[in-house]
Amino acid sequence: MSDETFEDVTSLHRRLDELRIEHQDLDDAINRLAQLPLGDELMLRRLKKRKLILKDRMSAIERLLEPDERA
Secondary structure, eight states: OOHHHHHHHHHHHHHHHHHHHHHHHHHHHHHHHHHSTTOOHHHHHHHHHHHHHHHHHHHHHHHHHSOOTTO
């Protein structure tokens, strides 16, 4: 593996870790907001949409990091 490839993989792992943290933070925020008696439904929808976007990005990075099964 070349140094450039190693740096790319390391960068992807770092980004994946950042996305996982943000995803968990959003999950916590959604749970707190959902427990409020007068929770902001628009904000809840926005947070949930952002969480789904992060999940898609995490899945894409995970696919890049997994070795090709046909190889």
